[in-house]
Amino acid sequence: MSERVVPEGSRQRRRPTKQGAVLSEQLIVDTALRLVARHGAEALSVRRLGAALGADPSALYRYFRNTDALLLALADELVGRAQEGWTATGDWREDLRSMGLRIHACYLSHPQAAVLAAYRTTGRPHETRAVERILGILRTAGFPDPLAVRAYHAFVDQALAFAAQDAAALALPQAAREADEAVWHAVYGRLPAESHPHIAATFPLLAADMSGSGYPFALELLLAALTAQHPETTGGTGPT
Incomplete structure (x- = not known):
């Protein structure tokens, strides 16, 4: 991913993906975790994520500025899962x-x-x-x-x-x-x-x-x- 800025109010994508899901930050993080488990760091690309989500890769920029921002979200997700319950x-x-x-x-x-x-x-x-x-x-x-x-x-x-x-x-x-x-x-x-x-x-x-x-x-x-x-x-x- 390259650096881009999308206004906060414009980040939500309401149209469902090809899989019928509405794109969200949580859906992207969950999908990225699943792909990283299979492919390692190579999974953190808009092309691979977009294909897995059934969404245009450019739509991911509405949620994450770049791959490092997505990686930080993955790290935070692990911390959150560790605290569940x-x-x-x-x-x-x-x-x-x-x-x-x-x-x-x-x-x-x-x-x-x-x-x-x-x-x-x-x-x-x-x-x-x-x-x-x-x-x-x-x-x-x-x-x-x-x-x-x-x-x-x-x-x-x-x-x-x-x-x-x-x-x-x-x-x-x-x-x-x-x-x-x-x-x-x-x-x-x-x-x-x-x-x-x-x-x-x-x-x-x-x-x-x-x-x-x-x-x-x-x-x-x-x-x-x-x-x-x-x-x-x-x-x-x-x-x-």
């Missing part, structure tokens, strides 16, 4: 835990989009709501503002970093992913104790653990560290 429990640790695990799981359910979007800052509604919620959890629990901000930063970066890494692995072609997984047994499982005593001693545990994500345990380490940083925190949480 989330409710506060009143325990700040449990609320952060559930929020982090939701973010990680949602990104892994859309690995191709996660690889493109996990590191972006959108400033869009779903993201701002998530920032407000997480800061609310921390501040209401009694974290002073400087620590709440640092905790927010560490929490979000940890969740997104693991999500991006794990999603990138899932986004690999199946043959490459299976080859990477086989390395643990083909290489590490055959290392002699004489030269690699610690790998040899822990190999069965190591191979089993490396088959999954390290995020859940890393999240628990972060929560324990935050508790130690400010043990006077209450059990309260922020707004839902």
Whole structure:
């Protein structure tokens, strides 16, 4: 897409597409997510999206200025889906835990989009709501503002970093992913104790653990560290 500006009041396309749907920002985002899952970054083109939607490609400019604006919308959609159905429990640790695990799981359910979007800052509604919620959890629990901000930063970066890494692995072609997984047994499982005593001693545990994500345990380490940083925190949480 190239840069274009369409007046706010002129963005809605009321005539149905060839598939009989009325074009909307949400329909474009949903379609883009589906196409990215199949084709990766190449899906973010007006030609491909227009064909999938049964609409003139130029109509997409009524909703998004360019492909980067669409990518930010995809990123925000993932953040929004991660929050669907989330409710506060009143325990700040449990609320952060559930929020982090939701973010990680949602990104892994859309690995191709996660690889493109996990590191972006959108400033869009779903993201701002998530920032407000997480800061609310921390501040209401009694974290002073400087620590709440640092905790927010560490929490979000940890969740997104693991999500991006794990999603990138899932986004690999199946043959490459299976080859990477086989390395643990083909290489590490055959290392002699004489030269690699610690790998040899822990190999069965190591191979089993490396088959999954390290995020859940890393999240628990972060929560324990935050508790130690400010043990006077209450059990309260922020707004839902």
